[in-house]
Amino acid sequence: KGQVMGGENVDDEADEEEQEKSMAKSAHEKLLADRKTLPVYPYRESLLQAIEDHQVLVIVGETGSGKTTQIPQYLHEAGYTKRGMIGCTQPRRVAAMSVAARVSQEMGIKLGHEVGYSIRFEDCTSDKTVLKYMTDGMLLREFLGEPDLASYSVVMVDEAHERTLSTDILFGLVKDIARFRPDLKLLISSATLDAEKFSDYFDSAPIFKIPGRRFPVEINYTKAPEADYLDAAIVTALQIHVTQPPGDGDILVFLTGQEEIETAEEILKHRTRGLGSKIAELIICPIYANLPTELQAKIFEPTPEGARKVVLATNIAETSLTIDGIKYVIDPGFVKMKSYNPRTGMESLLITPISKASANQRAGRSGRTGPGKCFRLYTAYNYFNDLDDNTVPEIQRTNLANVVLSLKSLGIHDLLNFDFMDPPPAEALLKALELLFALSALNKHGELTKVGRKMAEFPLDPMLSKMIVASDKYKCSDEIISIAAMLSIGSSIFYRPKDKQVHADNARLNFHMGNVGDHIALLKVYSSWKETNFSTQWCYENYIQVRSMKRARDIRDQLEGLLERVEIELVSNPGDLEAIKKSITSGYFPHSARMQKNGSYRTVKHPQTVYIHPSSGLAQVLPRWVVYHELVLTTKEYMRQVSELKPEWLVEIAPHYYQLKDVEDLASKKMPRGEGRASKD
C-alpha cells in the first residue's frame, strides 16, 4: 500500500511541477505580450534604424512608454551586445534595481546574469552581463578605471531631465569620448519635451519622439493653504477611498522621505482599522530609496479585486518608476532637496516647494491608463505665482568637492572650461577646490596629491574618505571604517516602537554611556553586534534595525577591500578614543562648532547658528566644542551625528585652515587647557 501511495505522490508531484511550469510559462507569455502593448513598441524598427544612422540620439517619451525597459532589450536583440555591454544609467538606486529586475523577468533569466545592476556598494552583475542598469554615479566611477568605456557598445543616459549632478558630469564625459570612439552609441533619454536643450548640447543630435498616450487629468487645488500637508494628504486619500468605488483606481501620494512615509503609513493603518469592515481593504505600499529590496516589488503587484492600493512614494514615482493602475494623485507640493550655500560652503537637506514642471509630471501619473484626478494640496494662486517653472539642476545647488576630486583624478584640470551643459557657479567650484586643498587632496597648484589619489578610490564624500585615509596615521583604520559604514547606510539604525519607547530609549542610551558622542556610539553598536556574531536576536533586543546593520556590514566589507587597494593597513585600536576622534576631525574639521551661552552653537569658520539634533547622545550634554557629520534643516538648522572635540586638535590637524585665534575664546581661558567637557559656567 505504502508503495502505491508513494507512487501516487510522485505522480502528484510531477503533475504539480508540470502545472507550475505551465503557469510560469503562461505568466512569461503574458509579459511578452505586455511588451508589445507599450507605446514604444510600434517604433521599434524606426528607433533601431535611427540609432544605426546616428551616433548620438536624444529620445523623448512620456513616463511609462517603455524607454528604460525596452530600448536596451531592442538593442540586445539587434546584436549590439556582441560588441560590448549596454549601459543604462538611472539617477536613483531603487529605479536601477527595480528596472533590472523587470527586464530580467521579461527575458526569462536570472537577475545578475545577462541583465544586472550596479549601485554604490552593491554589484549585481557577472561576466555574463550584457545589459547593465546602474546609477549615474556608478558609471562616473567606472570612468576612473576605464576612461574610454571600452567595454560598452551603447551608453544610455536615462532620465536625463532629472539633471542630477552625476548625469550632468556624464554628459561632458560621454560627449568627449564619443569623439574618439565612433563605434560607441550614445542615447540621451528624457521624459519631458524639453529635449532641444539636450540636442543643442550634443551638437544638434536628432530627437526621436515616442508619442505617448495620455488621458485628461482633472486638477483640483485647495481653497486655502494647508497648515499640515501630511495630515491633509492622509485625509484626502481616505476621502477618495471611502467615497469612490474600490475597483476604480489606485492612489499615489507624493511625500518627501522615509520618515514622513512611515508616519503616514502608521496613521493610515490606524484610521482604516478604526473604520473596520465598513470600508474596502486599503493596501498601503511605501516606496523610497532605502526600502528593502524584497518590499519594493509590492508596489507593482496588481491590486486584488475589491481592494484599493495607496502608494506612498518619494519623488521616485515622479518619473523613475511607473506604477500601473493609478487614477488619483495627491500632491502636497514638496520635495526634499539638497541646498548649498557656495559662500559658506555649507550644505543642508531641506524640504522645499516643487517646480511647476514637477507638479505637472506628478499630475500626469494619474492619466496613464484612463482619465485621472490630481489633488494639489496648495492653492491655484500658489501654483501660478510661487512655484518656479523648472527645478534648478543639482550642479547649481550642491557641494562640488566630490566631482572635482573625480574629475581631477580623471586628469581633467581645467574645470572652469569643462563642457558643462549648465555651468556651476564659479564660486562653488572655487569652494570645492578650497575644501580639497584644506583636506590635503590637492596641492597649491591644484594638483592631486598622494592623499587625494587615495581619497578618490573611495565612493564617498571627500570628508568621509579623508577621515578613512587619516586613520592610517592614527592607527585605527578598523574602527574608522566601521564608523564610515554606519554613517553611510542612509537609513536609521535605532527604532522606537510606540508601545516600547522607554525600553528603546534605554537600549539606545546604553551605547551612549560616558557621553562618548554619536560617532563612538555608532562604533559601539557595530562592534557589539559583531561580537554576537551578527546576531539578529541581539538587534531585536536592542531595538536596532537588522537590515540597516546588514547593509553597514556589506559597506564595511567593501571599505575594507578598498583599504587594501590604497595600501592602508587594517589596524584596530578600540581603546584609544582620542585617536578615533582625531581621525574623524581630520576629515570633518570644517564642520566644527562652538557652544554659545544659550546652548546653541556657532560654526567656527563661517559663523552660523546651529543646534545639536535632539536624537544625538550629546543633546543634553552640550560640550563646548563639537565636530558634526551633517546639517539638517527642519525647524532649526540641526547638526546630526556629533562628537566632542578639543579645540587644539583643529590647529594641530588643520593649521592651514585654523589659526589659534579661531579656537581661542574667553571662556576656555578660564578652564585648564585640554579638558574636554565645558563646565556649566
Ligand code: ADP
Ligand atoms: P519609461 O522608461 O518610458 O518610463 P519603463 O520602461 O520604465 O518606461 O516602463 C514600461 C512599463 O513597464 C510600465 O508600464 C511599467 O509599469 C512596467 N514596469 C517597469 N518596471 C517594472 C517593475 N519593476 N515591475 C513591474 N512592472 C514594471
Ligand code: MG
Ligand atoms: Mg524610465
